Amino acid sequence: MEEESLQGKYFSITDPKEVSTIIYQVNKTEKEFLDRAPKFTVERLEFSEQLVGDRKRKTFFVDNPAPEGNPLVFLSFGKDRVVVNTGFLDYDEIKISRKPMPMKLSTIYNEKETVYREFEYTPNMKRPISIIDPETTEEVKPTLYFDEEANEVKGKCTLKACKKYFAFEVRQKKKK
Numbered sequence: 001m002e003e004e005s006l007q008g009k010y011f012s013i014t015d016p017k018e019v020s021t022i023i024y025q026v027n028k029t030e031k032e033f034l035d036r037a038p039k040f041t042v043e044r045l046e047f048s049e050q051l052v053g054d055r056k057r058k059t060f061f062v063d064n065p066a067p068e069g070n071p072l073v074f075l076s077f078g079k080d081r082v083v084v085n086t087g088f089l090d091y092d093e094i095k096i097s098r099k100p101m102p103m104k105l106s107t108i109y110n111e112k113e114t115v116y117r118e119f120e121y122t123p124n125m126k127r128p129i130s131i132i133d134p135e136t137t138e139e140v141k142p143t144l145y146f147d148e149e150a151n152e153v154k155g156k157c158t159l160k161a162c163k164k165y166f167a168f169e170v171r172q173k174k175k176k
Contacts, residue, residue, distance in 0.1 A: 011094050012059045014052065019078045020137045023047075023060050023087075024130065026071040026170050038128035040170040042073070044139060062089055073168070077134050082166055115156045129169040131157050140165065 015021050024042045047060045062070055074085040074096065087096040131140040142155030159165055 007065075008061055008063045009065050009089060009092075010059055010061055011089070012057055015056045015058065015076070017054050019076050020056070021058065021074060021076040022132070022137050024073045024075070025062060026073060041128050042130050042168075042170055044130065045072075065089055073170070075132070075137075075166070075168070077132075077137050077166075082134065084168075111161055113161050114159050127155060129167060131159070131165050131167045134164055134166050 013021055023045045025045055027041045027043055029039055029041060045060045045062060047058045049056055049058050051057075069091070070089040072087040072089060072094075074083075074087055076083040076085070085097055087094055127142070132138070133140060140157045140159065142157045144153055144155050146152070147154050
């Protein structure tokens with residue numbers, strides 16, 4: 001019987017009592033797919049969690065880390081705000097930016113349940129946008145469908161009425 005071996009890196013962070021951090025890896029789309037896919041996609045990192053006193057220790061896993069390193073986005077959800085930090089997994093260390101970018105949650109608010117924007121998927125099913133429920137830090141799972149006219153897989157998210165959501169997208173800087 002053949003054993004599967006995982007190639008990856010583990011690292012841990014500890015969250016204060018009323019904070020929940022999640023981490024996304026930013027992936028650059030391969031050149032051969034750029035004509036029909038977004039330049040960047042995001043992929044949420046899996047983690048395990050254990051309580052250490054009144055804090056939560058989370059151990060994240062990066063599967064098959066890139067030799068040139070992996071860009072990361074840290075989202076720390078607290079009461080009515082999100083702190084966004086960027087970082088980089090470099091060989092055996094995590095480098096995190098010195099200045100976090102605090103952000104207030106803006107409300108995507110509707111009186112009725114609504115479908116939020118169409119977005120494309122890359123051939124490996126990664127996407128350029130992530131919509132997160134700030135109360136649970138769980139992603140809103142999109143409904144996937146095949147757009148025959150465009151000949152590609154797309155997704156739409158259904159958002160509940162009268163509820164806050166946090167959405168982020170990685171975009172390339174516009175040239176001036």
